[in-house]
Amino acid sequence: MHKVEDLIIWKKSIELAKAVYLVCEKLPQNEKFGLVSQIKRSVISIPSNIAEGAGRNSNKEFLRFLSIANGSSYELMTQIVLCVELNLIQQSEILEIVKLINEIQKMNYAFHQKFKSNI
Template sequence: MHKVEDLKIWKKSIELVKEVYLLTAQLPIDEKFGLTSQLKRSAVSISSNIAEGAGRNTNNEFKHFLGIANGSAYELQTQLILAIELNLISKKHVKPVVDLCIEIQKMNYAFQKKL
């Protein structure tokens, strides 16, 4: 087992959740149960799956949950792009969050290889 609080990727994913929550506060209220909800769930899924994997018994199990976390990261990235394409929020506000998401994706691949 890995101590999740010591994992750099988990810390970054928590940072991402906070950024997504701040960003979604800027979205129209009529998106509360639509894209806003999806964005939040995707972001939370990343950190949650990293944590769940860290608590598993083997590195293979951990890799499995890192894979799920990475899928959620790509889902989040797609939803952020949709928010821009639908003119719900400006690219200027979304770009730093997308960049953090991509950084986590890269960290995830590297961590999976290390395991």
């Protein structure tokens, strides 16, 4: 079991969620139940799965939830890029978000490498 509050990957994913929620406020109202809803589900999935995995009793289970969080990060990246491609937001508005997503993905990969050898 890992103390989630001590995990930098979890802290970064909370930071990411806050940034994404702020960007979602700028998206058109008619996307509220479409793309915005999906973006919010994806971004919330990342810290939620990290937390759930951290609360499990084995590194194997932790890795499984980290994998789910990683999938959600790729899903989020796709949705954010789509917003730019649809001209719903500007590229400049997502630079920090993309940076955080990439950082979280790298941290996730590092966790996998660390725990894979211990399973």
